[in-house]
Every structure is written in structure tokens, then in C-alpha cells.
Amino acid sequence: MSQKNVEERPGQLDSAVSQAAAGTESALEIRDTELDDGSAGQGHGPGDGPHVPAGQDGSTNRGLGIAAILKRLLLFARPFWNKMILAVLLAIVGAALTVIGPHFLERITNEIEAGLASTIDLVEVRRLIIISVIILVLSFIASYMQARLMVDATQKTSQNLRSSLNKKIDGMPLAYFDKTSHGDTLSRVSNDVDTLSQTLNSAVSSVITGVATLLGASLMMFITEWRMALAGMFAAALGFILSLFIMKHSQKYFVLRQRELGALNGMIEETYSGHSVVRVYNAERSARHEFHNRNEALYNTSWKADFLGGLMNPVMMFVGNLGYVVVCVVGAILVINGTIPIGVIVSFMIYIRMFTNPLTSIAQAATGFQNATAAGTRVFELIDEEEMPDESDKPADVPAVRGHVSFDHVKFGYDPDKTIIHDFSAEVYPGQKVAIVGPTGAGKTTMVNLLMRFYEIDSGEIRIDGVPTSSMRRENVDALFGMVLQDTWMFKGTMRENLVYRTEGVTQEGLDAVVEEVGLKEFIKQLPDGYETVMEEDGALSAGQKQLVTIARAMLADDPLLILDEATSSIDTRTEQLVQKSLDTLTAGRTSFVIAHRLSTIRDADIIFVMRDGDIVETGKHTELLAKGGFYSDLYNSQFDPAE
Template sequence: MSKNKVPNERHDEKMRPPGPPGGGFGPNMGPGQKANNFKGTMKKLVAFCKSYMLFILIALLLAFVGSAFNVYGPHLLSDMTDLIQEGLTASIDLSAIQRVGFILAALYGLGFIFSYFQGYIMATVTQKITKRMRTELSEKMNRIPLKYFDKTSIGNVLSRITNDIDTIGQTLNNSLGQLVTSAATFVGVLIMMFYTNWVMALTAIFSTLIGFMLMTVIMKNSQKYFVQQQKQLGDINGHIEEMYAGHQIVKVYNGEKEAKEKFHAINDRLYDNAWKSQFLSGIMMPIMQFIGNFGYVAVCIVGGLLVTNDVISIGTIVAFMVYIRLFTQPLAQIAQAATNLQSTAAASERVFEFMEEEELEDETNKSLKVKHVKGDVAFKNVSFGYLDDKLIIKDFSLDVKAGQKIAIVGPTGAGKTTLVNLLMRFYEINRGEITIDGLPTHQLTREQVHQMFCMVLQDTWLFEGTIRENIIYSKPNVTNEEVVAACKAVGIHHTIQALPNGYDTVLNDKVNLSVGQKQLVTIARALIENAPMLILDEATSSVDTRTEVQIQQAMDQLMVGKTSFVIAHRLSTIKNADLILVMKDGDILETGSHEELLAKHGFYADLYNSQFESAS
């Protein structure tokens, strides 16, 4: 993964707001993940696969018929053995043996062909189902309110798209067909054994009855470990993703020890649950092999007695030796498939839990269109809180005329970024109304609102691609001249030309850009977007003073004729703002120009003078 790439972030500054104050992303903060409803979850999975059910049924039918051919084989093998036995005392009827042999070969061949096509169909259907599931989860992510991601770790979400869906796919591809084949084989062998000799059939059944009991006990106690295994996978992915994204902070604060301890704690829990689930799953086969061997002994002893009393022939014993293998093997496969289905149920519950999360309001019925945006913005008695009982913005009102530059300043937690989040409709307001050109934003689609703004945040976002691709991101028909002009305007052109392939240099782990250079690239992206309104959230905080002056000049040109909202801590950068809002605890304390606010000797003057004193 490129160090420039942050997983699961929105692919544009326009679309990715900062989280709320105190918004945690700990790996243990995801929603409840207990798998308490195996039948309910499997019904949801069946419903999801409904469009492919015909192909699945065909595959299962092929598996059933193929198993029937294989089951009938031992009966012909018994006839062949009897023909050979009879020939020992007279002449061997080779033509009859050949005839039986050809039929036997044909049956086994047909069984192979049917099994092949069953595997082909299931592999194809499985990949289509998992592809659709990944697609729906990816689309779902864009329909979920940001408050969900404020309380759920990114790694936990990614684990559902990767680990959980892979688990579902493997089960559908392998275990489902195996379950049907094994069940068909088991039932078929049972019928054929009773058809051949009921005494030998009862002997085989009683010798393997213990296998059923052990299988039931193991299945009953293994489900909880599979559930915990999937949960711990999500937890460990979340922790690793966080530590990777913030590895510099971890090192700066000497947090390696704590990070390792937390990793080992999660890893130990994952090991414990994975070991228990895999042990209980793996012990099935040895148990069933033991039962099968025990069945061989029982069949040989009882069969020998029956042959001695002329009740059955030696061919019957040979047939039952094969039947014992065909009878015990399906038990082990059924147990293994059932265990895999439990793991799939745990994974499916996590996937469907995410699919069933509350979504953003459906806006397909909103037909209001805005072709030409002037940029008049109004906040009318707006109140908002990330929690319903704790408001951050309280009865906020503001009128902004088109083309004005509005600076928003104040201490940390004053509500500056929250105000921008509401303007972009990243969150819905509790009360009040926000309008653009007199139109309430809640009557417009979110996509329309986002198209009205270009946004540059303090935290940069660059994906693994060329510098040109990063700059023109999601903007069609951008010429090379426009890209170069934007980069020259922000002062990054010469830096890009010095790279090995210039604008075609791929940003990955081998290309190191400073934090300030990355910010310049994102500012160039905003210049290319050229939306009617502009939001700058500490956009120049990562660059040096000289570059900041250069960027400020470019931004002043960019802001001409545009409504601009600038969040800044360095008050020297917003002296030329048309209006400065001084916020504290969600309220506006002061408004005015830079000179007017200084003349008031109020809160803004104190902030400005304290920065001036610190700088001196």
C-alpha cells in the first residue's frame, strides 16, 4: 500500500470532511457482532443468492446424480467378484467380467463428468456472488452517514469486504457442493447397503453411530469460536491500519511498546479462538477415519460369519468394504461442511449487519436543479450536535453575499469545522435551515451541493497514481496546459519537473513528497476543480512562510468572484477577509473586518496579539 494512500477515505477533498471532535476510530468500537441467529443469517444469504439459485440447483443436481453413479459402483464390483469366485471352481466368464467392467468404468466416468460440471458451475456462480457482494458493500459505504464511521474503525469495515466475503465465497464454492454430494452419497449408500444385506447394513450403521454423536457435540460447541475469530480478524485489521497510517506519531511519542502490547493482546485472542475453531474443525477427519477403520473390522467379522453360513457371498463383503468407506467419508465431509457453514454464518452476519445499517435519506425524488450558482449563503437559526443531547452549534445565523471571503476563527472545539461540515451536508442539522442562492440545501441532493464547492483540508489525500491523475481527479476534459498553470500558480511546478517522470511520476512508496508538497498538489487540484464556492480548512498550515505567501496570492486570485470560507488558526493569513467570524463554543462572539475587530479590543484582538507575541 502506498504511504500516500489512506484506506477508506473519500476520494476527494470535496467529499471527505474531518471527523467530529473526539471521534474515535479504535478497533474495538465497531457495532455489535454476535452471531446469535444461524438460521436467520443463512436465510438472508439464500435470499441474496436468489438470482443465481437456478444455477446452484443445477450444480447440486449434477452433484447428486454424480454421487448416485459412484454409489452404484460397489454393487457391480460385488457382481464382478462373484463371477471371479465362481470361475475358480470352473471356467471364468471373461466376457461377463468385461461387460460388468465396461459398465463400471462408464458409471465412474459419468460420475467424474457430472462432478466436473458441478464444480465449474459453482466456481462461476460463487465468483459472481462475491463480486456482487463486494460491489454492494462498496456502494453501501457511500450511502451510510459519516456518524457510522465516527464510531467504527476503518480496518473493521475493510475486514468485512475482504476476510468475511472471502470466507463466504470459499464455503459456497467448496462446502455447499460437498455437502450435497456427501448427503447424496450417504443416503445412496444407506439404501444400497440395505438392498444388498440388512444384517451387514446394521453392522455398518452401528459401528459408525458414534461418529454422529461426536459430530453433533463438536458442531454445537464450535460456532462461538468461529464468531469470535471473525470479530478478532476485524479488530486486528483495524489496529494494524491505524498503526500503519499513524506510524510517525507512534514513533514520535515512543508508542511502539503500547502498540505492540495491544497488537499482541488482540493477536492472542485471535490465536485462541482460531486455534479452538480450527482444532474442532480439524479433529473431524481423524475421528471419522477411526470410525471407518472400526467399521472395516466389524464388517469383516460379521461378513466372515455370514459367508461361513452361506448367507452371503465374498462379493458382498467386498462391496461392503467399499460401502464402509463411502459411508464414513460423507460423515466427515458433512461435519467439515457444517463447520464451514458456521464460519460462513458468522461472516455473513457481519456482512449483512453492514448492509442493514441505517442509510442516508433517499434523494431520488428531488428534482430541483441549480444551473448557475451565484454563491449567496445563509445560515438561519441553525443548531447541531453530533449527539442529540449535546449541541455544538446553537441557534447560529449568518448571511454571506456572493463573492465574499469569510474567515472563521476561534479556539479548538469552537465549531469551525463543524460549520463547514453542515454547509457541505456531511451531517444533517438538528434545527434551522441553510440556503444557497435562497434554496434550502436539504431540497438539493448532496451531490449537487458537493459540486458547488471545492475543498482543501489540512490533511492531504493522494492516491497511488500519477501526479497528473491526482490533480485532475474526477474532473473530465482537463488539458495539460491547465494542469501546468495550476501547479505554477501554487508553486509546485518546478518540484514536479524535478521528479523522474515529471507529471507522469507515480506517487508510491518510492516517491517521497513532503507534507507541504502534498498540500500544494491538493491545492492545485482545487484550482482545477474551479467550483463556484471554496472551502479552505487550514489549507496552508503545512507549508513554510514563503510558500504560504505564494499560495495566498494564488488563492486570492482563485477567490475572485467566488464565495470563500476560510478556517484559519494563523490570523495573519485572513487579514484581507471581507468578514471574520470569531466563534467560541458554537456561538459567534464577534464579526467584522480585521481592522474593526482589532479596534474592539475583544476576543479576536486577544487571539491576534497572542500570536503576534508568540511569533516575536
């Protein structure tokens, strides 16, 4: 995404703020209706169509499966495969050293038992103890290195995954954000990726070490005493089968939990971004009711997921204790019969622990994998969403333009079955100030969105200096336009950074001149640190002051084409007169598109496009259109006395 595109899109992407007043009100009305029929919790959000909460958009609740998730995660981990392979080898070495240790403990026990009848060979006992300690130290070093390598590899894989999601969102069409809850998208990028990261960091290491230890312990048990090995492993197998049964029935609840979490986040983000509307319309009750429903749904799925997942640990503890009992009984019988020495029982007590502990770790990791499967399904659903077409084959340079804009039989609809712009044709010549007026829903803002390629037209063509915008890269189209939106946007940073944003080469003198021209000079003087005062997105600035900042930002950017979408809507009448002069300076020599409901602000426009139901119904200057006595005259006279 181009730097300018970053600036323009927040007004589109961050609809939770920019559309709160329009969307939240309708959402609350829907929720109040739903409360009457008991269907609360299925509310709609802002946007052109119904908001579909996570898990209710027609997608299935079944996950991709742990094998598919791990396969795709391994693709992200490709640059770190060498570290992962070395970690696996070190895990095998560490496990091998660990399972060898009890063999020497068995020999120490046997030496002591044999020496009870005569003399204990302390030299041999000391030698065996030293070997055991060395084995334990080497096992610790191998395990430490394995954990270090795996943590490094998994965290960098998570970093790659986040980078891919960030790039993916940059390449997503705005239509996706119109129909998808922003809170749900944020939940995928934050909560779900964090869940995957935690699983990679802990569960994967546990499984690698556990499997290696499990295999090593099994081998050593069979080498030491095959009858006791069979008895102990039979008891463990019962617990493992029970764990698989639990996993099979708990997986669906882990998937549902992630989806309910995304739905709850979406509802919270929507409600609190429009908090003032909720207060004004006394909708706290319905908002609390919906929150309660979603919170209850999340509680129910989380309780079932955690309860079934939590059964793993007590089941495996039972298996471990059962294994001790079986080994002791079978071992005691074999010792009484003189088949084995007592040292075998001592070593087997450790082997059984080595055999059952990895099963416990693997069972716990399985719970983590269930979370990862649910989270991974949602993450990869986002990654698999259709992106905007690749434009790398188009010219990379931003063209120099004069500002001749042509609309040639443009047709468009947000929904393929519902056309909004029917057959829009117009010519705008370099340096003209074009006003686009019409009632709400006429298609004014839609035309601007199409001009900047925020959406692709269904048919027809838009050309700048004879070059179709469809043949230009989106970021190059964006680079041609400055924009002042009705919905202002500021980020956390200094006032200077908010004013200059991504415009390079701005001098202090140029900044001061623009600030004075838009009427911000006195306000900035009152700030504690002047231009260096850190501003918050929702800080102490009024709506009018924020709009002045965005106007100054556009003036500093000095782009050849300009879009003003209700640029003075949040400014009082006195300030509007001052800003209007600044806007006249800003639009001088630039092709400008002005969307305005206050028709007094566009009297001096070179040409006025009057839109109704997606079509231009009248064109001309202000005085000409008034003289016609048509639709424009009706709009104007509805705001002003005809005597004016």
C-alpha cells in the same frame, strides 16, 4: 457517491491518516494509563468519541446462525439459482452413478467366485468391467460439470456481495466511521468476505455432493443387505452425533475469532498510521503491550476454534475404520451361514467408504460453515447498518448558483446529548470571502461539515441561493464545492491524474498555467517522467507539496463555492506568500469559506465570523474587529504584536 464526493470524503473517512497526530496521541495516553491498572487492550482511537473495538461495542457475540446466513447468501445468489439448481442435479446424477459402481464390482466378484469351481465366464466379466468403467467416466463428467457450475455461481455471488458492501459504505453516514474502527471495517470487507467466498466455493459443493452420495450409498446398502447396512450405519451414527456435539461447543469460538481479528486489525491500522507519534512519545512499549494482548486473545480463540474444528477429521476417520470392522464381522458371519455370497462383502467395503467419506466431507464443511457463520454475521451486521436516507425523489440536476449562503438558527451535536453548534445564524453573499476563526473546538470545521451535508443538522436550515441544502441531493451539494483541506490526500496514480482527478476537459495549457501559479512547475520538471510520474499515497512529496497539489486540484475543478480549511498550514512562509496570491485568484468571484488559525492569512476577508463554543460572538472586517477590542482582538494579539 458523486465524483467530487469521492474526493472530499477521504479527508473525512480516512481518519487513520488525517487524524493520526490528534487522535493517536490521546489514544497512547489512554493506553499508558490502562497499562497501570492491567486493562490494556481497550484503547481508544481518533475521532469525536471513544473508539470501540470489534466485539466491545455492545453487540453480542452470538452469530446469526448458519441457516440465516445461508438464506441471506442465497438472496445474493438469486441471479445464479439456475446454475446452482443444475449443479445440484448433476451432483445427484454423479452420486447415483458412483454408488451404482460397487454393484457391478459385486457381480464381477461373484462371477469369478462361481467360476473357480468350473470355468470363469470371461465374456461376462469383460462386459461388467466395461460397464463399470463407463459408469466411472460418466460420474467424473457429472462431478466436473457440477464443480464448474458451482464455482462460477459462488464466485459471482461473492462478487455481488463485495459490490453491495462497496455501495453500502458509500451510503453510510460519517457518524458510523467516527465511532467504528477503520481496521475492523476493512477486516469485514476483506477477510470476512474472503471467508464467506471460500466457504461458498468449497463447503457448499462438498455438502451437496456428500449428501447425494450419502443418500445413494444408504439406499444401495439397504438394497444389497439390510442387516449389514444397519450395522454399518449404526457405527457411523455414533460418530455423527459426536461431531454435532463438537460443533455445538466450537461455534462460539469461531465467532469470537472473527471479532478478535477485526479488533487486532483496527489496532494495527491505528498504531501504524500514527507510527511517527508512537516513536516521538516513546510509546513503543505500550503499543507492543496492547498488540501482545490482542494477539494473545486472537491466539486463544483461534486455538480453541481450530482444535475443536480439527477434531472432526479424526473422529470421522475413527468412524470409517469402525464401520469397516463392523461390516467385515457381520458379513463374515452371514457368509459362513450361507446367507450372502462373498461379493456382498466386497461391495459393502466400498459402500461403507462411500457412506463415511461424505460424513467426513460434511464434518469438514461444517467447520467451514462455522467460519462462514462468524464471518457472515459481521458482514451482514455492516450491511444492516442504517444508511443515509434515500434521496432519489429529489431533483437530479446540479443547480446553477450565485453563491448566496444562509445559516438560519442552525443547531447540531455529534452526540444527541451534547450540542456543539447552539444557534448559528449568518448571511454570506455571492462572491464574498468569509473567514471563520476561533479557538480549537469552537465549531469551525463542524460548520463546514454541515454546509456540505457531511452531517445532518438537528434543527434550523442551511440555504444556498434560497434553496435548503436538505432539499438537494448530497452529491449535488458536493458538486458545488471545491475544497482544500488541512489534511491532504493523494492516491496511487500519475501526477497528472492527481492534479486533474475527476475534472473533465482540462487542457495541457490550463494545467501548466495552474501548476505554475501554485509554484509546482519546477518540482514537476524534476520528476523522472514529469506529469506521468506515478505517485504513491505516502510517496516522496513533502506535506507542503501535497498541499500545493490539492490547491491546484481545486483550481482546476473551478467550482462556484470554495472551502479552505487551514489550506496553507503545511507551507513555509515564503511559499505561503506565493500560494496566497494563487488562493486570491482562486477565490475571486467565488463564495469562499476560509478556516484559519493564522489570522494573517484572512486580513483581506470580506467578513470574519468569530466563533466561540458553537456560536458567532463577533462579525465584521479585520480592522473593525480589532478596533472593537473584543474576542477577535485577543486572538489576533496572541499571535502578533499589537503594534503591527
